[in-house]
Amino acid sequence: MKILVGLKGPGLSELRHSGVKIESLAGSLELSSKSTNATYPGAIINVHPQGDEIIVESPGNPGEHRVYKDELKVETRSGNIKLLLYSGNRQVHSGQYSGRLLLKVDGGKLLVLLESDLEVYVRGVLRSEVPASYHIEAMKAQAVLARTYALRPRIDHSVDGFNVCDSFTCCQAFNGVDPALTAGQKAVIEETKGKVLTYDGKPALALFSANAGGHTEDYSNCFSNLKTNKFPDDPLPYLKGIPEGKLPHGFPSEAALRQLWALPKPETVDAWSATFRWQAHFTADTLEGHMHHVIETLRKEAQFAPFIVAPESQKFGHIQGFEVTRRGVSGVAMELAIRTSTGTWTIAKELTIRSVFGNPDMKLKRLRSGRIFFDQQKDKLGMLSAVTVFGLGFGHGVGLQQNGAQGLALQGMPFDKILSRYYPGTVLSTVH
Numbered sequence: 001m002k003i004l005v006g007l008k009g010p011g012l013s014e015l016r017h018s019g020v021k022i023e024s025l026a027g028s029l030e031l032s033s034k035s036t037n038a039t040y041p042g043a044i045i046n047v048h049p050q051g052d053e054i055i056v057e058s059p060g061n062p063g064e065h066r067v068y069k070d071e072l073k074v075e076t077r078s079g080n081i082k083l084l085l086y087s088g089n090r091q092v093h094s095g096q097y098s099g100r101l102l103l104k105v106d107g108g109k110l111l112v113l114l115e116s117d118l119e120v121y122v123r124g125v126l127r128s129e130v131p132a133s134y135h136i137e138a139m140k141a142q143a144v145l146a147r148t149y150a151l152r153p154r155i156d157h158s159v160d161g162f163n164v165c166d167s168f169t170c171c172q173a174f175n176g177v178d179p180a181l182t183a184g185q186k187a188v189i190e191e192t193k194g195k196v197l198t199y200d201g202k203p204a205l206a207l208f209s210a211n212a213g214g215h216t217e218d219y220s221n222c223f224s225n226l227k228t229n230k231f232p233d234d235p236l237p238y239l240k241g242i243p244e245g246k247l248p249h250g251f252p253s254e255a256a257l258r259q260l261w262a263l264p265k266p267e268t269v270d271a272w273s274a275t276f277r278w279q280a281h282f283t284a285d286t287l288e289g290h291m292h293h294v295i296e297t298l299r300k301e302a303q304f305a306p307f308i309v310a311p312e313s314q315k316f317g318h319i320q321g322f323e324v325t326r327r328g329v330s331g332v333a334m335e336l337a338i339r340t341s342t343g344t345w346t347i348a349k350e351l352t353i354r355s356v357f358g359n360p361d362m363k364l365k366r367l368r369s370g371r372i373f374f375d376q377q378k379d380k381l382g383m384l385s386a387v388t389v390f391g392l393g394f395g396h397g398v399g400l401q402q403n404g405a406q407g408l409a410l411q412g413m414p415f416d417k418i419l420s421r422y423y424p425g426t427v428l429s430t431v432h
């Protein structure tokens with residue numbers, strides 16, 4: 001089965017580029033479009049958009065160029081291609097891929113798509129998403145998810161004409177081919193070949209995260225509706241929070257979260273990992289210095305703006321304190337009140353809440369998870385002097401958690417059982 005991957009560069013958000021340099025790793029490049037079909041006399045080309053057209057130049061023949069008026073296909077006989085993506089004159093990504101490239105001009109910029117065999121794509125995801133040292137059953141579960149996610153990502157990319165993108169902040173991490181795949185990883189791909197998770201006969205939304213900190217979360221408590229921004233979104237029957245071991249009485253109250261965090265040896269399948277718990281210490285100065293700017297920036301982004309509600313004053317005053325005012329079944333913060341001298345700001349949804357703590361001084365993009373509670377210190381005058389954020393887990397905690405899957409595999413659970421535990425009601429099906 002072939003899929004189309006939109007290449008942004010992992011971790012990047014821009015889908016349209018100012019140019020791309022393509023290099024064949026064996027033999028010459030073959031270029032074709034509806035109107036032309038030619039082997040290119042060279043192994044390297046530079047491609048950029050001009051108006052509605054695609055311009056192809058060869059570094060070996062300066063001054064000479066070809067013009068393509070419609071979608072351009074670029075491939076090599078070996079299938080192995082190296083490419084560099086450009087934004088303006090800046091190189092933003094470099095990677096090695098296997099498959100055929102499709103280039104299109106869209107809005108004056110270049111869309112770079114990779115037509116890849118699904119199994120080859122899964123190889124690229126596997127090495128990006130889980131360490132090769134993982135138990136084979138945990139890796140198999142991840143391979144099934146990688147395949148499933150490619151067929152049904154949360155963001156519908158069909159409007160841009162492809163299945164899935166390569167960004168871990170949007171879809172799942174995909175870094176292209178890896179010639180150094182271990183024997184174990186190869187066996188994982190082979191033994192799960194074509195296997196996907198389905199629900200009601202369609203690919204399931206196979207969300208996963210790194211570490212759930214003792215309890216996974218309901219889909220609806222972490223995600224908003226993509227069309228209407230409704231939060232919480234409508235529930236998905238197979239994405240329900242589950243306990244991952246023995247949890248303190250009263251869970252998920254804040255008191256129970258504190259207790260779990262402080263346990264010397266929590267009895268959960270994910271507590272072996274260093275990402276099970278964390279803390280971040282902020283001085284009042286660094287919070288005052290950055291939080292209002294970060295919030296201002298987030299309010300300009302469509303994915304965050306609806307989830308940040310300003311007080312009547314519209315001003316972000318001196319920070320007086322933080323309070324989680326709504327939590328999900330895992331204790332994830334669904335709503336955070338930031339009390340300031342000019343009124344209370346209300347922040348909804350875990351990704352927004354994590355992001356408002358982004359802090360350039362601390363080189364922090366966002367908090368590791370939304371399963372948080374605070375220790376807030378005040379000075380003699382009653383002003384906030386420092387805040388420590390304590391957290392459990394890493395990522396949103398919905399669906400399979402990689403550290404939990406590893407813990408279960410080490411206890412002897414096979415991959416199909418791991419999958420039906422994290423996605424109850426789904427069926428393991430095969431695509432060809």
Ligand SMILES: [Zn+2]
Nearest residue numbers: 155165170171
């Ligand atoms: Zn995407």
